[in-house]
Amino acid sequence: MSAAVATPAPLDVERIRxxxxxxxxxxxxxxxxxxxxxxxxxxxxxxxxxxxxxxEEMHANVHRGVHTLSQRATDAxxxxxxxxxxxxxxxxxxxxxxxxxxxxxxxLVAHSFVRPRVRAGDEILITHLEHxxxxxxxxxxxxxxxxxxxxxPIDERGAVDAAxxxxxxxxxxxxxxxxxxxxxxxxxxxVRDIIARAHARGVPVLVDGAQAAPHLALDLQALDADFYxxxxxxxxxxxxxxxxxxxxxxxxxxxxxxxxxxxxxxVRFDGTTYNQLPFKxxxxxxxxxxxxxxAAALDYVSALGLERIAAWEHQLLEYATERLSAIDGLxxxxxxxxxxxxxxxxxxxxxxxxxxxxLDQQGIAxxxxxxxxxxxxxxxxxxxxxxxxxxxxNTRAEIDRLAAAVESARAMFR
Amino acid sequence: xxLKELYRDVILDHxxxxxxxGRLAPPAHxxxxxxxxxxxxxxxxxxxxxxVVRDVAFEGSGCAISVxxxxxxxxxxxxxxxxxxxxxxxxxxxxxxxxxxxxxxELGKLAALSGVREFPARVKCASLCWHTLHAALAGTAAPVTxx
Numbered sequence: 001m002s003a004a005v006a007t008p009a010p011l012d013v014e015r016i017r018x019x020x021x022x023x024x025x026x027x028x029x030x031x032x033x034x035x036x037x038x039x040x041x042x043x044x045x046x047x048x049x050x051x052x053x054x055x056e057e058m059h060a061n062v063h064r065g066v067h068t069l070s071q072r073a074t075d076a077x078x079x080x081x082x083x084x085x086x087x088x089x090x091x092x093x094x095x096x097x098x099x100x101x102x103x104x105x106x107x108l109v110a111h112s113f114v115r116p117r118v119r120a121g122d123e124i125l126i127t128h129l130e131h132x133x134x135x136x137x138x139x140x141x142x143x144x145x146x147x148x149x150x151x152x153p154i155d156e157r158g159a160v161d162a163a164x165x166x167x168x169x170x171x172x173x174x175x176x177x178x179x180x181x182x183x184x185x186x187x188x189x190x191v192r193d194i195i196a197r198a199h200a201r202g203v204p205v206l207v208d209g210a211q212a213a214p215h216l217a218l219d220l221q222a223l224d225a226d227f228y229x230x231x232x233x234x235x236x237x238x239x240x241x242x243x244x245x246x247x248x249x250x251x252x253x254x255x256x257x258x259x260x261x262x263x264x265x266x267v268r269f270d271g272t273t274y275n276q277l278p279f280k281x282x283x284x285x286x287x288x289x290x291x292x293x294x295a296a297a298l299d300y301v302s303a304l305g306l307e308r309i310a311a312w313e314h315q316l317l318e319y320a321t322e323r324l325s326a327i328d329g330l331x332x333x334x335x336x337x338x339x340x341x342x343x344x345x346x347x348x349x350x351x352x353x354x355x356x357x358x359l360d361q362q363g364i365a366x367x368x369x370x371x372x373x374x375x376x377x378x379x380x381x382x383x384x385x386x387x388x389x390x391x392x393x394n395t396r397a398e399i400d401r402l403a404a405a406v407e408s409a410r411a412m413f414r
Numbered sequence: 415x416x417l418k419e420l421y422r423d424v425i426l427d428h429x430x431x432x433x434x435x436g437r438l439a440p441p442a443h444x445x446x447x448x449x450x451x452x453x454x455x456x457x458x459x460x461x462x463x464x465x466v467v468r469d470v471a472f473e474g475s476g477c478a479i480s481v482x483x484x485x486x487x488x489x490x491x492x493x494x495x496x497x498x499x500x501x502x503x504x505x506x507x508x509x510x511x512x513x514x515x516x517x518x519x520e521l522g523k524l525a526a527l528s529g530v531r532e533f534p535a536r537v538k539c540a541s542l543c544w545h546t547l548h549a550a551l552a553g554t555a556a557p558v559t560x561x
Contacts, residue, residue: 352477353454357533357536413429
């Protein structure tokens with residue numbers, strides 16, 4: 001975030017690092033500098049312990065048994081749902097659906113909300129910087145229904161203009177689906193403005209919050225989003241667990257998307273009664289330990305404070321931007337005014353894939369490639385970029401190592 | 415693992431100055447190759463005279479390993495019979511994927527690729543051009559992909 005943030009007290013990063021067991025190891029003979037948080041973040045011991053404690057003391061199936069363990073598991077699972085509700089400030093736990101992750105959350109909306117209500121010629125509006133998870137489910141829905149996918153442009157800095165996007169809303173637009181933060185470019189989108197403009201036209205909005213949940217304090221009532229999706233593993237929790245927030249009235253109006261146990265009240269061969277929210281959308285045994293771990297992760301980041309996290313990450317972003325910009329032949333891809341803590345870049349004469357290997361040999365983990373956002377990357381005329389994405393446990397010293405390693409790669413390919 | 419094992423001087427040189435870079439006019443055989451993981455794209459052209467591969471060229475973009483491997487490949491296969499090219503393809507595949515594959519004299523300059531096997535994530539970069547040449551010679555219409 002570029003806005004100045006009042007900081008109660010800065011984070012004690014060295015102490016925080018000690019909470020993350022994985023960070024203390026050496027990779028290829030060097031201390032690990034983990035700068036691939038945009039792909040997946042690491043877990044604090046509190047998350048690992050919560051999952052283990054669940055497995056050792058509480059595990060049984062949820063919402064089924066009368067025995068003690070089943071009750072413990074159910075309590076832990078539903079407590080996790082309430083923890084998520086507080087984290088995003090939803091009105092009710094009926095609005096919190098557990099999924100496998102952001103991708104599944106978006107597919108759920110594509111399947112249960114969009115497909116039943118769009119007809120040939122209707123439109124779904126996205127932006128040019130979306131992750132493939134916020135493109136392909138709509139393409140599939142369009143193929144099945146004859147609806148049309150419209151794409152709002154991004155400018156040369158990778159920013160989205162809310163007014164320009166709203167100008168593409170037509171009488172046929174049935175949904176606007178936008179990222180909150182771009183995983184490839186770092187852009188923070190003006191989602192509040194976009195939502196207000198879409199609602200003024202009566203169009204609901206889905207926000208892909210995979211990259212925002214780890215960095216920004218969320219208040220979904222204030223944001224007024226209709227759907228909001230995010231993943232546990234990007235917010236310091238387990239992989240395989242994610243969340244779909246949906247406005248209750250919309251979720252009520254949607255048919256289930258997967259059938260099975262837990263999503264029903266009564267099953268007869270002449271007709272089945274579906275369960276209430278949120279269970280209607282949670283067929284089968286859920287990822288209970290994942291939900292428990294996610295709740296522990298949200299406790300952890302909330303205790304640190306998202307304002308303090310944002311303040312430190314903003315310092316890291318500014319420092320990385322300054323250090324990397326000083327390197328000859330390095331071009332930063334994605335220079336929006338409002339950015340989350342990641343830097344996508346290319347280096348003249350050094351292919352990103354080679355850079356990734358060279359950095360890995362020095363213990364530095366970055367992502368290289370198209371970041372599952374091919375249209376966003378190709379918009380800038382490159383086939384791939386290198387991306388360093390920061391978390392609150394990263395340090396200036398790690399950015400110094402990154403800059404030095406990029407320089408060494410340049411020297412190698414000179 | 416030593417980076418110099420991967421990025422040997424021969425590799426760096428062929429990346430910087432790829433040999434046989436460009437197109438061959440029809441009726442040359444050609445095929446497209448794509449490595450979606452890193453965005454590498456290349457097209458390999460081959461002019462075949464009876465059983466002999468008279469000329470080979472490639473174009474495209476990619477990392478140093480993929481460009482150098484393609485460049486080295488074009489030099490290595492020119493003038494060889496189809497059967498010899500297929501044998502070399504198998505030998506290079508062994509070199510890239512088997513830790514104990516011997517570096518034989520037959521490989522010539524291609525031996526410079528032996529460091530790649532220490533970097534499993536990069537094997538696809540080095541092998542893409544060979545799969546693509548194989549497809550070009552076989553007349554396969556579908557693009558080759560490493561995924």
